[in-house]
Amino acid sequence: xxxxxxxxxxxxxxxxxxxxxxxLFTRRxxxxxxxxxxxxxxxxxxxxxxxxxxxxxxxxxxIFFTIFVITIAAAEAAVAIAIIINLYRSHHSIDVEDASExxx
Amino acid sequence: MSATAIIFYAISAFIxxxxxxxxxxxxxxxxxxxxxxxxxxxxxxxxxxxVEFIAAVQIIVYVGGIVVLIIFSxxxxxxxxxxxxxxxRSRSLFSxxxxxxxxxxxTNLIAHYGFNELSxxxxxxxxxxxxxxxxxxxxxxxxxxxxxxSILLLAAMIGCIVIxxxxxxxxxx
Numbered sequence: 001x002x003x004x005x006x007x008x009x010x011x012x013x014x015x016x017x018x019x020x021x022x023x024l025f026t027r028r029x030x031x032x033x034x035x036x037x038x039x040x041x042x043x044x045x046x047x048x049x050x051x052x053x054x055x056x057x058x059x060x061x062x063i064f065f066t067i068f069v070i071t072i073a074a075a076e077a078a079v080a081i082a083i084i085i086n087l088y089r090s091h092h093s094i095d096v097e098d099a100s101e102x103x104x
Numbered sequence: 105m106s107a108t109a110i111i112f113y114a115i116s117a118f119i120x121x122x123x124x125x126x127x128x129x130x131x132x133x134x135x136x137x138x139x140x141x142x143x144x145x146x147x148x149x150x151x152x153x154x155v156e157f158i159a160a161v162q163i164i165v166y167v168g169g170i171v172v173l174i175i176f177s178x179x180x181x182x183x184x185x186x187x188x189x190x191x192x193r194s195r196s197l198f199s200x201x202x203x204x205x206x207x208x209x210x211t212n213l214i215a216h217y218g219f220n221e222l223s224x225x226x227x228x229x230x231x232x233x234x235x236x237x238x239x240x241x242x243x244x245x246x247x248x249x250x251x252x253x254s255i256l257l258l259a260a261m262i263g264c265i266v267i268x269x270x271x272x273x274x275x276x277x
Contacts, residue, residue, distance in 0.1 A: 018203040023127030025199035057227035075260035082264040
């Protein structure tokens with residue numbers, strides 16, 4: 001396993017992070033924006049595991065942070081989807097451009 | 105180039121390809137399915153990195169939980185066969201420029217940083233060690249974040265029920 005340098009895993013997670021950023025910028029549908037956020041959180045998890053494995057192989061802190069990030073991502077997705085469904089009930093659209101009542 | 109490296113680059117290409125398809129395809133249901141493949145690829149990467157516990161959690165929580173939740177919310181709110189409107193050309197152009205510039209900047213930083221890797225120490229642990237450290241109250245224990253996360257999950261569960269509950273018209277005053 002150690003014939004792969006750490007930097008290549010970091011390149012992978014950086015690319016995944018900016019794919020998520022691109023999706024967050026271009027999409028205007030709330031569900032697809034949520035999917036982009038999931039991609040970003042996953043790239044962070046890859047970073048935690050890779051740093052734990054390559055730089056600090058004697059401790060487990062990266063593993064714990066990954067577990068907590070996954071848990072909080074699950075809670076965040078559940079709350080976000082409840083808000084999206086409620087917004088769809090009142091506005092019949094989940095486009096972020098249509099949800100502008102708090103703007104002014 | 106060893107077999108591990110070849111498998112790693114294949115998995116990386118799979119993750120990035122399906123990730124790009126997930127953020128660019130215009131049918132929302134296909135987007136969710138590409139996201140599913142991307143998350144499975146990340147789980148495969150965790151298996152390759154020999155963190156089997158995280159890989160199992162990734163499959164259970166992301167693939168079995170979040171993606172299914174997203175697919176259900178697509179069914180509840182969208183016509184899943186329809187194509188989404190095309191993003192404005194200038195917006196997608198500038199987003200792509202921002203993403204590519206950020207990627208170039210960050211990879212440049214990473215490539216020139218120089219990590220001191222401890223490649224001689226093997227990274228091996230049993231799952232019981234995770235459980236013991238997670239619930240220990242000593243110096244490196246994680247009992248406090250564990251309890252905080254459990255309260256957060258309870259709050260999220262109650263919050264979801266309160267937000268998504270349907271108010272009957274006769275109960276409204």
